[in-house]
Amino acid sequence: MYILAIDTSCDDTSASVSYGDCILSNVVSSQVSMHQTWGGVVPFLAKRMHQEMIDKIIALACKRAGVSLNKLDCIAVTYGPGLAIALEVGIKKAKELCLTYQKPLIPVNHMEGHIYSVFAKNSKCKGQSICEFPFLALLISGGHTELVLVENHGKYKILGKTLDDAIGECFDKIARALNLGYPGGPVIEKIASRGNENAYFLPIPMANKNDLNFSYSGIKTATLKLILETLGPNVSEYVKKVYASLPKNVSNKNFENRLSRSKAIADIAASFQKVCVDQLILKVSKAIDLLSEVLDQKVKYLVIAGGVARNVYLKNRFRKEFRNVIKIKVPPNKKLYTDNAGMIAVAAYFKALNKFVLNDKNDILALDRVPRLSLSN
Ligand code: KG4
Ligand code: ZN
Numbered sequence: 356m357y358i359l360a361i362d363t364s365c366d367d368t369s370a371s372v373s374y375g376d377c378i379l380s381n382v383v384s385s386q387v388s389m390h391q392t393w394g395g396v397v398p399f400l401a402k403r404m405h406q407e408m409i410d411k412i413i414a415l416a417c418k419r420a421g422v423s424l425n426k427l428d429c430i431a432v433t434y435g436p437g438l439a440i441a442l443e444v445g446i447k448k449a450k451e452l453c454l455t456y457q458k459p460l461i462p463v464n465h466m467e468g469h470i471y472s473v474f475a476k477n478s479k480c481k482g483q484s485i486c487e488f489p490f491l492a493l494l495i496s497g498g499h500t501e502l503v504l505v506e507n508h509g510k511y512k513i514l515g516k517t518l519d520d521a522i523g524e525c526f527d528k529i530a531r532a533l534n535l536g537y538p539g540g541p542v543i544e545k546i547a548s549r550g551n552e553n554a555y556f557l558p559i560p561m562a563n564k565n566d567l568n569f570s571y572s573g574i575k576t577a578t579l580k581l582i583l584e585t586l587g588p589n590v591s592e593y594v595k596k597v598y599a600s601l602p603k604n605v606s607n608k609n610f611e612n613r614l615s616r617s618k619a620i621a622d623i624a625a626s627f628q629k630v631c632v633d634q635l636i637l638k639v640s641k642a643i644d645l646l647s648e649v650l651d652q653k654v655k656y657l658v659i660a661g662g663v664a665r666n667v668y669l670k671n672r673f674r675k676e677f678r679n680v681i682k683i684k685v686p687p688n689k690k691l692y693t694d695n696a697g698m699i700a701v702a703a704y705f706k707a708l709n710k711f712v713l714n715d716k717n718d719i720l721a722l723d724r725v726p727r728l729s730l731s732n
Contacts, residue, residue, distance in 0.1 A: 356428045356707060359416065359452070360700035361409070363445035364437030364465045365498065366396045367693070368408040372420035372427075373700035377480040379420035381690055381697035384408045387538065398438050405444035413448070416696070424456055429712065431461040431703030433468065433696075435728025436498070442724035453719050460713040461703040462722055465694075466730050469494050469660040470505060471705065472691040472698035473684045482687050485705075486656035491646075491681070493639060496661030496694075497523035497538065500569045502642055503730055505658075508705050511730040514642050515567030522631055523663045525571040529578050529627055533620065543624050544666050550621030552629040555581055559634045567638050567645075571631070578627045585619050632669050636676050643681060657681045662693040 362369045371381040386396075386404045417424060432449035435442060453460045470492045476482030491514075492503040500517035520528070523540055530539025535546070560573040639657065646654050659673065664685055673683055686692050706712065713719050 356704065357422050357426055358429055358431055358461070358700045358703050358707070359413065359422075359424070359427050360431040360463070360696040360703055361413070361445040361449050362433040362465065362468070362694060362696040362699050363405045363409065363441050364433045364435075365441060365694055366401050366404075367695070368405045368412050368444075369694065369696035369699075370409075370413045370416035371696035371700045372416050372422050373697065373704065374480075376474060376482075376701045376704045377476040377478060378697040378700060379422065379478050380416045380418075381695055382412050382416045382419065383690065383693075383695050384412050396438070398440055401438060402440040402444060405441055409444060409448050413452075424452065427456065427458055429459045429461055429703070429707060431463050431699055431706075432722075433465045433699055434462040434722060435464060435725035437465055437724075437726060439724055439726040442726065446722060446724055450719055450722065454716065460719045460722065461706050461711065462713065463699045463702045463706065464728055464730060465699070466494055466499060466501065466503075466728075467509075467511075467702045468698035469496065470503070470658060471702040472660050472686040472695075473658045475687060475691055475697055475701045477687070483684065486658065486682075486684060489650070489654055490656040490658060491639070491642060491654050492658040492660065493635065493664075494661045495522050495635070495659070495663035497521060497527065497663075499661065500571065501730070502567055502569075502638060504646070504654075508709050509711060513729065513731050515569060515638055517569040517571060519570055519572035520575060522569070522571055522635070523661070525575050525631065526628075526663065528575055529582075529624075532579055532582055533624075538662070540663055540666060543628060544668060546621050547624040547628040547668065550618070550623070550625030552622075552625040554622035555585075555626040557581070557626055557630040559630060559637060562634075562637060565641070567642050569634060569638060571634075574627070574630055574634075578623065581623055581626075585623065586616065628666075628668060632666075632672050635669070636672060639673075640676070640680075643677075655682055656684055658684045660686055660692065665689065665692045 360371045366386040368384040489506045494501045500522045502515040504512040527539035535542045560570040
């Protein structure tokens with residue numbers, strides 16, 4: 356089954372062609388450099404960029420896969436959650452293609468895509484297969500922090516979610532305060548690797564609460580306070596210069612010798628990153644304990660997906676913490692972590708197998724974006 360999938364949920368225009376769950380092409384046009392100027396995503400600019408790019412990206416995805424539009428079996432599109440005016444661009448295009456080429460439409464929840472990203476196979480159809488149900492999924496991205504029990508295909512129970520900021524958003528805001536650019540996750544991780552994660556104590560919010568929800572705004576405020584107290588208000592320009600002047604692959608020693616102030620920045624980044632991960636680990640272990648009490652069998656697998664899951668420190672901490680407790684599954688390549696249409700194609704394939712497909716013209720035309728779409732809808 357050949358599937359064309361489209362995702363325009365936020366600031367990446369993406370199209371992918373798959374053969375079942377095997378990804379033949381996965382093209383992503385990132386708008387990061389444009390939004391960088393503003394320190395975050397500007398919706399109307401995102402929409403305009405999607406409109407400019409979508410045809411080219413679809414054509415490229417088909418070309419790379421060697422599959423023409425009329426050879427497709429169905430078209431899949433993200434219909435939520437995401438930015439309304441950005442989602443609309445992908446949905447409009449998908450409808451247009453369905454009607455022109457008389458193909459069925461598969462609407463996909465973007466978060467479902469992140470879960471299924473882990474099971475994407477490559478163009479030679481090599482990769483890991485679906486975990487035994489039920490399994491846990493920790494979805495960590497710029498817009499979401501969710502812990503989900505995946506009971507079966509299309510059957511989800513949200514066990515916990517953030518009550519305020521998403522974890523990726525928090526990384527982005529701290530990086531912005533330090534004037535390190537956007538997106539913040541990768542640069543914070545890089546700087547943190549040279550710091551001491553125990554240099555500053557930042558408490559886990561609601562650590563004693565028994566629920567499985569997350570909170571990141573308190574961590575953000577405490578870290579901003581720490582930045583001001585330690586580095587003063589003029590930190591931003593300074594940090595940028597120090598960082599830009601660093602040679603690539605600089606050793607810890609060289610870095611520390613340069614300036615003690617840059618050491619403080621690395622320590623703050625490391626302490627901040629540590630508490631962000633501490634909270635995830637705390638909630639996941641609570642969930643595992645709770646589920647083993649409630650369910651007869653133990654949950655054997657934990658999927659970790661979304662942009663923030665690219666963080667190597669985070670993955671190492673999880674692997675160490677849960678070594679003999681639960682098997683950890685992450686996406687098979689870098690592109691599948693952040694927003695991409697390949698993960699939407701894989702989710703769509705399992706929806707097609709389970710007959711979640713729109714065949715009727717009127718049903719296709721009626722599909723609307725749902726910016727706040729939840730997995731438990
Ligand atoms: O999944 P994604 O592409 O977009 C959303 O659906 O939100 O995730 C983007 C987020 C950004 O906040 C970015 O800072 C974060 O993922 N991110 C990271 C890393 N790489 C990307 N956060 C921490 N460490 C990283 N290495
Ligand atoms: Zn995403």
